[in-house]
Amino acid sequence: MQARFNAIWSEITPKLQEALLPYISHDDFPAMLTAKQVESIKQSSGLNDHALALSLLPLAAACSIAPISRFYVGAIARGESGNLYFGANMEFIGVPLQQTVHAEQSAITHAWLRGEKKLASITINYSPCGHCRQFMNELNSGTQLEVYLPNRPKLTLADYLPESFGPRDLTDTPLLLDTINHGYQLATDDELVQTALDAANRSHAPYSQSHSGIALQDAQGKIYAGRYAENVAFNPSLPPLQAALILMNISGGNCHTIKRAVLVENESSHISQWNATESTLTALGCTKVERHTILK
Ligand SMILES: [Zn+2]
Numbered sequence: 001m002q003a004r005f006n007a008i009w010s011e012i013t014p015k016l017q018e019a020l021l022p023y024i025s026h027d028d029f030p031a032m033l034t035a036k037q038v039e040s041i042k043q044s045s046g047l048n049d050h051a052l053a054l055s056l057l058p059l060a061a062a063c064s065i066a067p068i069s070r071f072y073v074g075a076i077a078r079g080e081s082g083n084l085y086f087g088a089n090m091e092f093i094g095v096p097l098q099q100t101v102h103a104e105q106s107a108i109t110h111a112w113l114r115g116e117k118k119l120a121s122i123t124i125n126y127s128p129c130g131h132c133r134q135f136m137n138e139l140n141s142g143t144q145l146e147v148y149l150p151n152r153p154k155l156t157l158a159d160y161l162p163e164s165f166g167p168r169d170l171t172d173t174p175l176l177l178d179t180i181n182h183g184y185q186l187a188t189d190d191e192l193v194q195t196a197l198d199a200a201n202r203s204h205a206p207y208s209q210s211h212s213g214i215a216l217q218d219a220q221g222k223i224y225a226g227r228y229a230e231n232v233a234f235n236p237s238l239p240p241l242q243a244a245l246i247l248m249n250i251s252g253g254n255c256h257t258i259k260r261a262v263l264v265e266n267e268s269s270h271i272s273q274w275n276a277t278e279s280t281l282t283a284l285g286c287t288k289v290e291r292h293t294i295l296k
């Protein structure tokens with residue numbers, strides 16, 4: 001079992017421990033459970049979907065990296081596929097707080113990067129902040145997304161975000177987690193560049209058209225891709241680097257071991273991810289950062 005789960009393992013009931021062990025005991029446990037695994041765990045633990053997600057929160061929160069706040073937030077996103085995706089907050093020393101990742105953003109982006117098409121619910125160990133409520137409103141689940149918290153009744157995003165402003169207030173706007181391919185091309189046989197290009201092609205940037213993606217390679221040679229997730233209210237937008245760091249962290253990787261990073265972004269758009277990407281990666285100890293541009 002990954003070391004990060006050891007400290008909180010005793011918070012899991014013995015029955016659930018037994019049900020989880022076949023999956024979580026592997027060092028490469030991806031911090032997600034497939035629908036089939038979820039069914040098996042529900043059967044042997046006697047928990048329903050809601051109770052299981054709540055019981056998994058300590059494991060999700062154990063993935064948190066919060067050297068500034070020491071406030072460890074965990075989230076479990078449940079896809080319509082039945083898969084469960086862990087998420088946790090992330091803070092970075094040496095860069096502005098705007099680079100911070102919230103647990104809800106982590107679980108949602110985790111699900112998106114693993115190919116989930118729509119979310120049914122999210123379960124969190126603390127009430128979602130205003131930033132996250134707006135971030136969640138970008139999803140194709142809409143305000144019907146179910147939001148669960150410990151010791152609270154089932155509510156929907158509509159309850160947490162009344163009088164909302166969202167992408168549906170604009171016409172013909174694609175929504176976060178909708179399948180999309182922008183069709184950019186680059187002539188390259190560099191795997192990292194190709195991975196970043198694929199991510200840019202699936203990025204969500206309907207307001208600025210600043211499609212971007214990134215690929216990170218760690219010391220072990222593992223590659224993690226991240227896509228830009230733009231928000232209708234602009235500020236809650238999640239940069240591609242943060243998306244890739246979410247996947248890296250949640251998969252058990254170490255964000256301080258990135259050896260090479262490639263950002264691919266649309267050359268003709270109004271905004272650029274480059275400066276923030278380079279400075280955050282430098283703060284994480286990665287000095288080999290490249291930018292490749294694409295054009296429609
Ligand atoms: Zn938040």
